[in-house]
Ligand code: G6P
């Protein structure tokens with residue numbers, strides 16, 4: 001059934017959670033806003049500005065649009081500096097060999113990520129030229145749970161949504177896949193939402209899901 005797999009990036013192909021956390025924590029500290037892992041968790045799959053709006057729920061002053069833009073830019077500078085620590089060693093053997101096996105079976109492989117840093121991260125991981133298409137925060141106007149990022153990914157590889165399988169670790173991403181008319185394989189935290197067609201306990205389980213489809 002499936003002819004293509006569209007992967008979320010952060011939390012699926014690699015883990016950037018602690019870098020996001022450290023960068024947002026630096027901003028929150030400067031603004032004297034309480035910030036912890038639980039709040040950080042809510043930022044998964046959510047765009048940069050929407051993430052900041054969530055952090056600002058605990059801020060009791062007013063902030064102009066320009067100020068918000070400037071704080072999110074600052075966060076991104078810190079985040080990008082931290083991303084320089086990433087290297088091909090951060091790509092797990094399991095992920096790489098599963099991707100290679102899927103490709104060997106003739107499936108097209110794409111990225112569907114809300115991040116504007118997706119290209120940079122893929123480059124750091126040594127996957128700069130690997131995927132057949134990359135749909136990310138730079139080519140969308142609405143972030144997950146809106147389906148736009150996945151719909152664009154399917155268009156980029158020339159496949160109908162029905163033959164695409166999305167792999168997601170965030171509830172917002174599973175919702176986005178569903179809204180785009182695509183099946184979803186949940187991994188990690190997204191399994192809990194119980195909304196996906198398939199639930200993976202390991203990334204390599206994906207092979208079996210595709211084989212049995
Ligand atoms: C991914 C992450 C989110 C992040 C978003 C935007 O979806 O899971 O936590 O907020 O990308 O990332 P960016 O790199 O553009 O700030």
Ligand code: MG
Nearest residue numbers: 008010011169
């Ligand atoms: Mg994710």
